[in-house]
Amino acid sequence: MTPTYGKDRLQSSPLLPSPKPHWQLNLSDGSTAAGDGLLSGPWRLLLLGDGSPTRHLESLTGKPVEIELIAMAPEPAGGGAGAPPPPEIVELDGPLLRRQVWLRCGDKTLAWAESWWNQSQADAYLQQRELPIWRSLTAKRAELFREVDGLALVAAPWLEQRFGLAGPFWSRHYRFFRGGKELTVIREVFSPALEHWLGPAKLCHDLQTQ
Helix, strand or coil: CCCCCCHHHCCCCCCCCECEEEEEEECCCCCCHHHHCCCCHHHHHHHHCCCCHHHHHHHHHCCCEEEEEEEEEECCHHHCCECCCCHHHHHCCCCEEEEEEEEEECCEEEEEEEEEEEHHHHHHHCCCCCCCHHHHHCCCCCCCEEEEEEEEEEECHHHHHHHCCCCCEEEEEEEEEECCEEEEEEEEEECHHHHHHHCCCCCCCCCCCC
């Protein structure tokens, strides 16, 4: 019998359409060197490093990250509206669940994220929906490995409305591994408000939009 994520824990709110990339860079060879010349040092650490974005945001702002759940629902047929999911989701066993959240520190929304899960894995690891994923996955000090697979500049009207700033916005997607097996695929988009702490991202002017 195929396990399914409990109906009482699924959100009825619709999933937001994934923001469409203006430009993107594939990092699936495991090297982030191709992205090093595009960003200032602090932004490289945030986007290309293997540290926890939750910890980064809390360290920068001095405030705890609060999670605002947007939706948690079965993956739509064909990926739904907006940009397609990262190609790495084919490595996850179905059926798949997608979770979308806003990340806030105080009254500032600093990031948006969506993640893809096998439904039984979501049931095991997302017991407390208000917790950042990193805390849920490391609650028992379990070892994890993060691999950044892609960097992008994305845009969506609803991102501009919530961030209160014009796009495009820096985005990345990555996988978490546990025991050598893919556990989840995560896409994150960061607000330019982070330049208050990190300084300018120093976007190269020769990037070609798609």
